[in-house]
Amino acid sequence: MTDFELTRRQFDLPEGMIYLNGNSLGPMPRESVPAMTRFLKDEWRTELIKGWNTKDWFMQTNTLGDRVGRLIGAPPGTTVVGDTLSIKVFQAVAAGMAMVPDRKVVLSDNGNFPTDLYIVEGLIKLRDAGYELRTPDPEDVMDNITEEVGVVMITEVDYRTGRRHDMKAIIDKAHGVGAVVVWDLAHSAGAVPVDVGGCDTDFAIGCTYKYLNGGPGAPAFIHVAPRLLETVEPFLSGWYGHEAPFAFDINYRPMAGKIERMRIGTPSIASFVLLSTALDIWDRVDMNDLHAKSVELSELLIGEIESRCPALRLVSPRDPQARGSHVSFAFEHGYACMQALIADNVIGDFRAPDVMRFGIAPLFIGRDDILAAVGKLERILKDERWKDERFQKRSLVT
Numbered sequence: 045m046t047d048f049e050l051t052r053r054q055f056d057l058p059e060g061m062i063y064l065n066g067n068s069l070g071p072m073p074r075e076s077v078p079a080m081t082r083f084l085k086d087e088w089r090t091e092l093i094k095g096w097n098t099k100d101w102f103m104q105t106n107t108l109g110d111r112v113g114r115l116i117g118a119p120p121g122t123t124v125v126g127d128t129l130s131i132k133v134f135q136a137v138a139a140g141m142a143m144v145p146d147r148k149v150v151l152s153d154n155g156n157f158p159t160d161l162y163i164v165e166g167l168i169k170l171r172d173a174g175y176e177l178r179t180p181d182p183e184d185v186m187d188n189i190t191e192e193v194g195v196v197m198i199t200e201v202d203y204r205t206g207r208r209h210d211m212k213a214i215i216d217k218a219h220g221v222g223a224v225v226v227w228d229l230a231h232s233a234g235a236v237p238v239d240v241g242g243c244d245t246d247f248a249i250g251c252t253y254k255y256l257n258g259g260p261g262a263p264a265f266i267h268v269a270p271r272l273l274e275t276v277e278p279f280l281s282g283w284y285g286h287e288a289p290f291a292f293d294i295n296y297r298p299m300a301g302k303i304e305r306m307r308i309g310t311p312s313i314a315s316f317v318l319l320s321t322a323l324d325i326w327d328r329v330d331m332n333d334l335h336a337k338s339v340e341l342s343e344l345l346i347g348e349i350e351s352r353c354p355a356l357r358l359v360s361p362r363d364p365q366a367r368g369s370h371v372s373f374a375f376e377h378g379y380a381c382m383q384a385l386i387a388d389n390v391i392g393d394f395r396a397p398d399v400m401r402f403g404i405a406p407l408f409i410g411r412d413d414i415l416a417a418v419g420k421l422e423r424i425l426k427d428e429r430w431k432d433e434r435f436q437k438r439s440l441v442t
């Protein structure tokens with residue numbers, strides 16, 4: 045059994061803060077500071093260029109990739125970390141398009157996170173070959189998987205509402221019509237059990253700064269099905285994906301049959317230190333235990349808000365199995381109300397137009413936190429404290 049009392053103590057949260065935003069940016073593990081200090085003193089300062097060999101910097105893309113891979117059901121050797129999620133969207137969708145060259149439709153949905161759609165728009169312009177991006181309502185994705193579709197690119201858990209797509213059903217239907225599937229697991233990795241291997245997805249991508257707690261701007265990841273590793277086209281054909289990077293050949297030859305071919309260029313080793321420290325906690329977590337705890341806490345939050353804050357309306361699915369690990373409520377004055385809550389040291393966030401979002405991360409959130417947070421929310425609503433002038437102004441980042 046995962047020990048959630050222990051994992052909680054492994055994070056260094058500011059005194060008195062209730063942090064319900066681990067779905068956007070996870071908190072800092074206590075070990076991050078000593079680990080980073082060790083890296084600076086004992087690796088960068090003393091090893092310098094030798095560190096690529098003596099400290100294995102060069103293959104951390106893969107060793108960290110395998111540790112993230114375990115959390116999403118990916119077999120070893122099929123996941124690498126590096127770059128950003130937006131770049132991984134480009135890589136995966138471009139590779140997917142090349143696998144079905146005669147099909148010109150990329151299917152996503154209009155609940156997807158905008159950057160995923162923007163990147164595909166750019167890719168379509170670049171290809172300039174008559175491609176089309178279709179974005180039906182999320183409920184209509186299944187009906188839109190037809191023989192016209194080449195690539196199905198879906199984010200499993202909706203960043204606003206937490207609604208969760210049925211991964212297996214979509215993959216089976218897509219494969220049935222000969223389409224390729226790319227899953228974005230940004231709000232799934234470390235939130236819900238995922239089995240990319242068992243579902244046989246073609247590609248899966250995601251970031252590590254949300255539930256995985258890798259730190260601001262932590263590296264993204266990409267998983268490619270083992271059956272594709274011989275043939276997948278790494279269009280961002282950088283030297284880290286080359287068969288022999290240190291041959292300094294002037295022509296690109298992708299690393300044969302290995303996930304290395306999805307690497308691009310020199311990654312940020314300093315941010316790998318932070319990711320590795322966060323994964324030291326995750327290595328001992330069972331995703332089924334985590335999910336059970338997430339459901340328990342989410343049900344508590346929903347029940348408490350619905351009984352004590354009736355002005356808020358649940359916009360997440362009521363069925364826990366149809367949700368990720370965050371819960372969202374619509375409220376006309378959601379922005380100001382969230383600002384008032386943040387001023388009271390309960391950190392959630394807001395997504396336009398009117399959604400208040402609460403991330404449930406059982407590694408460091410417990411029942412007492414939920415009860416205290418709803419207590420404060422209830423008082424803010426009763427006192428109409430959200431009407432205060434200082435809660436109306438929108439920051440650059442919401």
Ligand SMILES: *Cc1c(COP(=O)(O)O)cnc(C)c1O
Nearest residue numbers: 128129130157199203228230251
């Ligand atoms: C958070 C998130 C992103 C962010 O992409 P970055 O390149 O890391 O800024 C992209 N897609 C989805 C679905 C997300 O939830």
